[in-house]
Amino acid sequence: MTLDVALSALDEARWGVRSARALGVTADNLAQALDFCRAHDVVFLVARCPVSDLRGAQAMEQHGFLLMDTLLYFTRDLTMDTLPSPPLREGGLNRVVVRPARADEAETVGELAARAFAGYNGHYHADTRLDRAACDAVYRDWAVRSCLSQQVADKVLVAEADGRMAGFVTIKKRGDLGEGPLYGVEPAAHGRGIGGALMAAAMMWLKQRGARRMEMSTQVTNVPSQKVWVRLGFEPAHAEYTFHKWFDE
Ligand SMILES: CC(C)(COP(=O)(O)OP(=O)(O)OC[C@H]1O[C@@H](n2cnc3c(N)ncnc32)[C@H](O)[C@@H]1OP(=O)(O)O)[C@@H](O)C(=O)NCCC(=O)NCCS
Numbered sequence: 001m002t003l004d005v006a007l008s009a010l011d012e013a014r015w016g017v018r019s020a021r022a023l024g025v026t027a028d029n030l031a032q033a034l035d036f037c038r039a040h041d042v043v044f045l046v047a048r049c050p051v052s053d054l055r056g057a058q059a060m061e062q063h064g065f066l067l068m069d070t071l072l073y074f075t076r077d078l079t080m081d082t083l084p085s086p087p088l089r090e091g092g093l094n095r096v097v098v099r100p101a102r103a104d105e106a107e108t109v110g111e112l113a114a115r116a117f118a119g120y121n122g123h124y125h126a127d128t129r130l131d132r133a134a135c136d137a138v139y140r141d142w143a144v145r146s147c148l149s150q151q152v153a154d155k156v157l158v159a160e161a162d163g164r165m166a167g168f169v170t171i172k173k174r175g176d177l178g179e180g181p182l183y184g185v186e187p188a189a190h191g192r193g194i195g196g197a198l199m200a201a202a203m204m205w206l207k208q209r210g211a212r213r214m215e216m217s218t219q220v221t222n223v224p225s226q227k228v229w230v231r232l233g234f235e236p237a238h239a240e241y242t243f244h245k246w247f248d249e
Contacts, residue, residue, distance in 0.1 A: 001050065003029040005036045008046070014138060015130065017043035017248075024048070025243075027055040034063065043248050046123065051239040065243035068123035070220040074234040078178065078207040078214055084232055085200060096194055098201040101156040101168065106147035109156060109168050113143035116167075116184030121221050123242040142182055146170040153181065157201050159194045169198040171205055178206030178214040195228045203232065 004023040011019030020042040022033040026049060037045050047065060049056045057067075101109055117139035119125060124135040146153035152170070159167035169183035180202045185194045203214055216234060218225045 001026050001029075001053075003032055005033050007040060007042070011044060011046065014134060015044055019044040019046070021045070022047040024050070025056055025060065026050070026053045027059045030056060030059050030063070037245075037247060043246065045245045045247070047243045047245065048240045049243065051241055057241055057243075060243050060245075063245065064249065065245045066127070067241060068126040068244050069121070069242045071217045071240045071242060072220050072226065073215060073217045073237045073239065074226070074229045075216075075237045076203065076214045076229070076232065076234040077212070078203060079212050083200065083203050083207060095162050096166070096192070096197050097160045098157050098197055099160065101147055101158045103147075105158065105165070106144045108165055109147050109158065110140045110144035112165055112168055112186060113182070113184055114140040115187055121219050123244065127244050129246065139182070139184075143168065143170070143184075146182060155205060157198060157205065159185070159198050161189055161192070161194060167194045167198050169202045171202050173206060173209060173211055176210065176212040178202070178211035180214070180216055190224070195225070196231060199228055199232055 001024040003025060006021060008019045008021045011021070018041050020037055020040065022045060025033055025047045033047065047060065048071070049060065051057070051070065114136060118136050119132070120139065124130050124138055125132070142152070147156050154173050155171040157169050157171065158165050166189040167183070167185035169180050172179045172181055180199065183195065183198055183202075185198075206214055215237070216229055220239070
């Protein structure tokens with residue numbers, strides 16, 4: 001596996017310390033990742049390692065890395081003629097409309113993301129050194145940036161239920177691979193099938209633009225999200241651990 005390690009300007013801005021991200025860390029390339037961090041005076045490192053490389057995970061533990069979450073990746077073939085409709089739920093979808101977010105709705109989408117992801121089970125919230133409110137703000141800011149910058153997301157779709165914005169999904173297309181990096185539903189509207197309606201619309205948006213496969217990932221603990229995907233024909237693909245290392249400890 002190839003190591004991909006780089007400074008993270010985004011994490012540095014969020015946490016106020018020199019930060020880096022390392023993807024594809026294994027027992028064999030861990031030393032290289034650590035050398036990079038020391039050479040660049042990195043204080044905070046977010047590192048991902050495939051769960052299949054337990055030796056790598058154990059080596060990271062020996063170097064003082066702390067496990068923050070476990071990500072499950074799911075993929076869905078988009079090439080078949082018909083895509084499934086979201087499962088209908090009683091009293092759920094009959095008044096839900098999914099449509100593109102308007103340019104002037106970035107702040108509204110951001111506020112919705114803040115409510116949907118407050119106290120979320122992700123790797124930032126799992127790190128006791130990171131301020132809770134700042135962890136919540138990550139998702140708000142990410143959603144806003146997704147609405148404003150095509151570098152962050154190609155499209156943002158929103159779900160309207162009973163005339164109010166009740167959910168959103170951000171979409172990114174890289175060649176024939178599509179992703180939905182961030183999606184969430186208003187907490188009061190959970191369990192009505194809105195997440196499924198958003199994912200189905202994202203799949204359709206991507207298929208219509210030539211994507212052949214869609215990939216999603218979430219924490220192993222996020223069973224609601226996994227239920228949404230499995231019901232739409234996604235299959236488990238692979239998994240990764242997320243570790244954090246603080247070099248000033
Ligand atoms: C994940 C999420 C988008 C699902 O949206 P949704 O509109 O609630 O999805 P559905 O209505 O199709 O529900 C899917 C399943 O999850 C369950 N569920 C939804 N929210 C739940 C919650 N807060 N607690 C427990 N179960 C929940 C539903 O009951 C349903 O299971 P069931 O049919 O067996 O009862 C939504 O829960 C959410 O916004 N969560 C917080 C942010 C998040 O996790 N985003 C996804 C990151 S990958």
